[in-house]
Amino acid sequence: MTTADAQLAAFRRSIDNIDAALIHILAERFRITQAVGEYKAEHDLPPADPAREERQITRLRALATESGLDPEFSEKFLRFVIDEVIHHHERIRDAD
Numbered sequence: 001m002t003t004a005d006a007q008l009a010a011f012r013r014s015i016d017n018i019d020a021a022l023i024h025i026l027a028e029r030f031r032i033t034q035a036v037g038e039y040k041a042e043h044d045l046p047p048a049d050p051a052r053e054e055r056q057i058t059r060l061r062a063l064a065t066e067s068g069l070d071p072e073f074s075e076k077f078l079r080f081v082i083d084e085v086i087h088h089h090e091r092i093r094d095a096d
Helices: 003-042 050-067 071-095
Strands: none
Touching: 003 071, 050 071
16 A cells, blocks of 8 residues: 555545544434424424524624635535424324
8 A cells, every 4th residue: 555545545434433433423413303392383483483593694694704614505404403393393293
């Protein structure tokens, strides 16, 4: 294995570890939002909270910028997650 191949393999191991951490973090996030959805259904609250969503997007776009991450990408990613959470909350509500 050349030095370049070894370096590429090391980069890829790091990426694989980060990807695994992202999956674990997303799983934990969805466990918590599942509890939020159940709480909302029990208390007859709407599945979506547009004002909070906008605050979160604004906050995380700023965090992305500070971190050197494209804020447009971060917003698209967050919007995808939020939309999935809302869908889960609607399913929980409709199951009652």
